[in-house]
Amino acid sequence: MRGSHSIRESAGDRTFNLIILIFLVLFACLMAVPMIAELAVSFSSKIASQTGTIGLVPVGFTLASWDFMVRNSGLWSSIGISVASTALVVVISLAINAMLAYPLSKKRFAPARFLVLVVVFTMIFKAPTIPYFLALRGYGLYNNFWAMVIPQVISAYNLLVMRSFFQSFPAEIEEAAEIDGCGKFRMFFQIVLPSSKAVIATVGLFYGVGAWNQYATPLMMIQDTALFPLQLKIHQLVNAASGDIAAAVKVSTANYTNDTLGAAAVIFSMIPVLLIYPFVQKYFAKGAMLGSVKG
Amino acid sequence: MKKRTCRILGILCALVMVTVLSGNALSTAHAEESYPDIEYWFTNEGFLPAEVGGAYYTLTKDTIGVGVYMPYVDWNGGQTYREQLALRVAANDTPDIFVYNGGIENSLILDGAVLDLTDYLPELMPHVWEAIPAAVWESVRANDPTGQGRIWMIPDVTNFTRHGAYIRTDWLEKVGKSMPTTQEELVDVLRAFKDNDPNGNGVQDEIPTGGRMEARWMDYLFAMYGVAMYEGYPEWDVYDGEITYSAVTPNMKAALGFVASLYKEGLLDPETLLNSAGDWSGKFDSNRVGVYYHIPWVSYQRLQGIYDYTNGEVKAQIANLPQLSAEGYEGYITVKPTGSSGKMVSADVAKDEQLLKAACRVLDCQYNLEYRDLEYGVEGMHYEVVDGKKVKLPEDKATQELLILQTPGCWVENVEVITSRLEAIRTEENGWQIDQAEAVLNGNQADGKIIAGDGMPSSVYDGYEDIQNRTLYVEYVSKIISGEYELDKFDEFVDRWYKNGGQAVTDRVRAWYEGKK
Numbered sequence: 001m002r003g004s005h006s007i008r009e010s011a012g013d014r015t016f017n018l019i020i021l022i023f024l025v026l027f028a029c030l031m032a033v034p035m036i037a038e039l040a041v042s043f044s045s046k047i048a049s050q051t052g053t054i055g056l057v058p059v060g061f062t063l064a065s066w067d068f069m070v071r072n073s074g075l076w077s078s079i080g081i082s083v084a085s086t087a088l089v090v091v092i093s094l095a096i097n098a099m100l101a102y103p104l105s106k107k108r109f110a111p112a113r114f115l116v117l118v119v120v121f122t123m124i125f126k127a128p129t130i131p132y133f134l135a136l137r138g139y140g141l142y143n144n145f146w147a148m149v150i151p152q153v154i155s156a157y158n159l160l161v162m163r164s165f166f167q168s169f170p171a172e173i174e175e176a177a178e179i180d181g182c183g184k185f186r187m188f189f190q191i192v193l194p195s196s197k198a199v200i201a202t203v204g205l206f207y208g209v210g211a212w213n214q215y216a217t218p219l220m221m222i223q224d225t226a227l228f229p230l231q232l233k234i235h236q237l238v239n240a241a242s243g244d245i246a247a248a249v250k251v252s253t254a255n256y257t258n259d260t261l262g263a264a265a266v267i268f269s270m271i272p273v274l275l276i277y278p279f280v281q282k283y284f285a286k287g288a289m290l291g292s293v294k295g
Numbered sequence: 296m297k298k299r300t301c302r303i304l305g306i307l308c309a310l311v312m313v314t315v316l317s318g319n320a321l322s323t324a325h326a327e328e329s330y331p332d333i334e335y336w337f338t339n340e341g342f343l344p345a346e347v348g349g350a351y352y353t354l355t356k357d358t359i360g361v362g363v364y365m366p367y368v369d370w371n372g373g374q375t376y377r378e379q380l381a382l383r384v385a386a387n388d389t390p391d392i393f394v395y396n397g398g399i400e401n402s403l404i405l406d407g408a409v410l411d412l413t414d415y416l417p418e419l420m421p422h423v424w425e426a427i428p429a430a431v432w433e434s435v436r437a438n439d440p441t442g443q444g445r446i447w448m449i450p451d452v453t454n455f456t457r458h459g460a461y462i463r464t465d466w467l468e469k470v471g472k473s474m475p476t477t478q479e480e481l482v483d484v485l486r487a488f489k490d491n492d493p494n495g496n497g498v499q500d501e502i503p504t505g506g507r508m509e510a511r512w513m514d515y516l517f518a519m520y521g522v523a524m525y526e527g528y529p530e531w532d533v534y535d536g537e538i539t540y541s542a543v544t545p546n547m548k549a550a551l552g553f554v555a556s557l558y559k560e561g562l563l564d565p566e567t568l569l570n571s572a573g574d575w576s577g578k579f580d581s582n583r584v585g586v587y588y589h590i591p592w593v594s595y596q597r598l599q600g601i602y603d604y605t606n607g608e609v610k611a612q613i614a615n616l617p618q619l620s621a622e623g624y625e626g627y628i629t630v631k632p633t634g635s636s637g638k639m640v641s642a643d644v645a646k647d648e649q650l651l652k653a654a655c656r657v658l659d660c661q662y663n664l665e666y667r668d669l670e671y672g673v674e675g676m677h678y679e680v681v682d683g684k685k686v687k688l689p690e691d692k693a694t695q696e697l698l699i700l701q702t703p704g705c706w707v708e709n710v711e712v713i714t715s716r717l718e719a720i721r722t723e724e725n726g727w728q729i730d731q732a733e734a735v736l737n738g739n740q741a742d743g744k745i746i747a748g749d750g751m752p753s754s755v756y757d758g759y760e761d762i763q764n765r766t767l768y769v770e771y772v773s774k775i776i777s778g779e780y781e782l783d784k785f786d787e788f789v790d791r792w793y794k795n796g797g798q799a800v801t802d803r804v805r806a807w808y809e810g811k812k
Contacts, residue, residue: 047604050577072693129378130385137386219375220382223366225344239369240341240692249716251725252596253689257573 035267042066042263049257064255065264069237074225078233079272082212085148085229089211090204093153097162097203098196100154102188105166116163123156133220147221148229152211158203165199166192205280212273234265330653332362335699336380336393340370342697350673351696358669359660361653363699365390373397384408389641391654395448396636398753398763401440403639404447410640410651413446419655422662426707427452431633434750437811449658450750451634452707456743458526459628460515460588461735465612466493474614478519478553478621481586485562488585494609496582504557504586505564507575509765510772513567515588516557519619519626520550523746529768530629531748531804538747538808540801542768543789546624551775552782553621559778568773580604586616591735592713595728602728613731615738630743633750661700662707671719672698678719687720710736747808755803759796767792 009017036056041049045060053059069075103109104116127135141147169192177191193200215231222228228236238261332347344367345351356362369375373396380399383389389408403409416424431452436444462484467474470487485503487493494501506513511527518524522541523532529542541547557563564570564578579587580600587597594613601611620626644654660666671678671685676695678685688695714733721729756763771788774780793801 047577047580047600050573051581052574052577068693130382133382134386142386219369220379223368223379225346225367228367235369236341236367238341239371249592249713249720250690251687251720251722252599254691259573 035270038263038266041260042267044260046255046257046260049259062255065260068240068254068256068261069264069268072233072237074228074233075237077226078228078230081145081148081227082230083272085145086208086211088149089152090208092149093155093158093207094200094204096153097159098193098200099188101159101162102166102192104159105163105169116160119154119156119159129220136217136221142221143224143227144221145227148211148214148218151217152207152214155207155210158206161206162199162203165196169195201280230269234269238262238265329649330361330656331647331650332364333392333650333653333657334390335363335365335657336368336376336390337365337697337699338370338373338376338394339365339368339697341692342695343367343692345696345699349696350676351698354673355657355669355700359656359666361657363657365697365699387643389643391641391644391650392657393639393641394636395639398635398756400448400639401752401754404440408642409447410642410645411445411447412449412640415651415655416446419652420659420662422659423449426662428454428632428707431750434633434811437807438750438752438754440752440754448637448639450637452632453630453634454632454707454709455713456628456630456740457590457708458514458588459591459618459735459739459742460586460616461591461594461613462586462616463488463493463584463611464614465609466585469493469495474617475619476617478619481616481619482557482562485557485585486560489562493585494582500583502564502578502584503562504588505567505570505575505578505584506588507570507572508568509769510554510568510776512575513554513563513588514629515586515616515618516554517547517550518628519621520546520553520624521620521626522546522550523629523748525629525631528765530631530746531751532629532746538805540792540797540804542765542772543792543797548782548785549621549624551772551785555776555778555782558776563776568777576600582609582611591615591739592717592732594735595717595725595732598728598731599725610727613735615735618739618742626742627744628739628742630745631749632745635753657700666700667715669700670698670716672696685719686722710740748804750811751804751807755800755807759800762792762796762800767795 033056037054040056040058041054042065043058043061043063044054045062045064048054048059104112106112126132136142136147136151139150141150173191173195174187177187182191213231214229215235218229218232219235222232225233225236238258240258240261332352345364346366347362347364349364352362352364368379376394377397377399380390380393384403384406395403400409412420427449431450432446435446435448435450439445439447462474464474466488467484470484470491470493472480472484472487475481475484488501488503490499492499492501504513504516507527509527514524514527522544523530524541529540529547531538531540533539534541534544534546554563558565558567564575564584566574570578576589576597577600578584579597581604582601589597598611598613601609618626618628638658640654640658644651660669668685671687673696674680674685676688677698678687680686713736717729717732717736753763761767767788771780771784775782775784
């Protein structure tokens with residue numbers, strides 16, 4: 001072990017660090033530009049949006065787009081639906097995944113190979129839309145909140161990530177516990193799971209992001225606006241300004257376009273992710289490599 | 296550990312209960328009435344759904360005796376709507392009445408998903424039967440994919456000249472020109488618009504005229520050469536004695552030469568081939584466009600746009616640009632009374648006599664002028680009463696339910712129907728816009744001509760989607776207009792078009808036309 005004294009930086013190191021710092025700051029600014037631009041669009045007037053005169057500062061400042069978003073009664077309940085479905089997906093899927101992945105990781109478990117094959121099969125072959133719709137509808141999931149939960153609870157990819165992680169779990173620890181008289185369930189719940197927080201957090205995050213962003217299944221299964229998740233609701237709001245039927249006779253005082261509404265919606269749907277991301281970022285970074293190296 | 300597990304389980308149970316309970320509360324039920332409710336799928340671009348028990352549902356129930364409802368179905372240019380409809384049809388749960396579009400009608404008929412309306416129309420839907428011209432019914436019968444001449448659909452009918460170009464007359468005055476009556480005079484006026492700063496802002500930012508991407512929405516320039524064109528889509532009309540796709544005629548070549556010359560001279564918006572709908576109307580609204588081709592009676596929205604943009608300084612003046620003719624050609628505005636969309640009824644409706652009666656009643660009421668006030672919607676939500684007169688409230692999709700029975704095309708559209716709709720939104724403030732909108736609506740009726748291809752079924756394109764989507768056409772036309780291709784490349788386009796399915800489609804269309812005659 002080396003002492004804790006720091007190595008003095010040479011002038012070259014300092015210059016190098018400075019260059020890296022400048023590069024990263026510039027890069028961060030570059031990343032921020034589209035967000036600032038969207039923010040500017042969301043606060044701009046209809047005519048400014050149509051004439052394409054908006055840069056990084058709102059033109060014809062108005063709260064019309066945001067007012068429309070917030071006034072729309074279903075918006076808040078859709079956030080509730082999205083939060084509830086995401087939470088349920090994460091909890092249920094983690095429970096099922098962990099309990100399935102663990103036995104699948106054991107060579108002693110004879111049907112493991114077959115079961116993994118079955119799982120991988122679903123990764124490669126996907127049901128076409130109409131049979132998939134009819135199956136889910138047959139289960140009573142049409143216009144049902146659970147349509148946003150049940151189809152999401154097992155993803156083959158995540159299951160395999162977890163299985164690889166459990167495969168790399170040191171067998172010695174399990175053997176030691178077994179010698180001490182530890183049963184199978186106790187082993188799983190008290191020995192393996194507590195040491196697997198990293199994979200649980202990562203896979204949980206994958207499920208969470210997937211459930212939060214899900215669009216195709218709710219679009220297919222949910223027509224009751226009271227059950228709309230946030231992504232569907234936002235799509236509805238953005239559509240509201242597109243007005244394809246140019247020929248409709250109407251009094252229009254709206255000071256927004258689908259671009260300004262879309263911008264407001266993008267910013268709006270980013271907020272929850274922005275709030276959570278700093279806390280789980282470290283797992284994201286780890287996640288990609290998890291379970292990839294044994295030993 | 297146990298405690299924690301219990302807590303998690305507890306939270307789960309609570310969540311389950313909350314969702315199950317809220318789900319139950321939303322389940323719908325309706326009281327026993329003489330007519331059952333009708334689920335009616337229509338275009339919804341972001342309005343609140345008209346659900347059972349809601350304000351609009353109640354209005355229809357009180358007015359016509361049938362509760363009409365529709366869940367929220369994303370329209371998305373018709374694509375998502377068609378996908379959702381296909382799912383419901385596959386699940387044997389077809390909505391009672393629905394709008395068809397995008398060429399889905401034949402497969403629905405052949406799959407047995409829709410009701411044969413032939414025998415019900417005269418008896419249960421007399422207003423529909425009467426309102427739609429006999430010629431349209433004939434072409435619907437001719438298009439029956441089962442070949443039995445039955446009526447499976449109620450097409451939307453547009454019985455007037457719907458499109459046309461209008462010109463800024465206040466600009467004409469500023470540049471000292473009079474209304475052009477020939478092609479040369481028009482070009483002269485466009486030049487003056489470009490050079491003489493008619494909007495008076497000291498900057499040469501005027502766009503004399505233009506259109507949208509895919510060479511759309513500048514039909515009047517093509518129409519000068521007798522090119523049949525509907526909102527930028529080339530159409531089928533008789534050329535040299537035979538029905539032909541207008542895009543492959545010598546007329547089109549001549550028209551392209553003219554449009555390309557306008558582009559080269561800067562008289563056509565340089566961004567014409569890039570403009571979206573919003574981009575292009577935004578340019579007009581920002582007081583920069585001289586001649587605009589669109590649906591003339593919607594012009595009141597454009598006039599309001601200019602008024603807003605200039606903070607109330609400019610009350611723009613417009614008038615119809617008469618449909619001009621290039622030398623040696625006869626110009627006309629394409630009119631297609633038989634729409635490519637319309638309404639169908641689910642075959643399942645016939646299983647229940649009351650349901651069948653209810654569906655027929657809803658459709659009949661849509662064509663019965665006695666119920667025209669349904670267009671106004673719900674008091675307080677869609678309109679208010681001012682001095683005893685109903686006045687439409689501004690459109691607000693955050694609070695207004697979809698007006699399922701108030702639709703463009705619900706009734707047979709004509710000048711009188713459109714005028715009454717314009718009158719419904721007239722206020723003291725917008726009177727000057729409505730007056731002009733009505734004037735341009737009436738002003739170009741004589742310029743329209745019903746084309747030979749009216750009522751042609753989209754099935755003629757079956758197996759030739761590229762021809763239907765105008766893939767080759769858009770590529771060549773865009774490049775010729777922008778000057779990337781010489782005009783003579785047009786001959787290559789015609790050749791490739793015929794070889795890549797155009798000939799087969801043309802044969803089908805000619806066979807159909809013979810049958811129609």
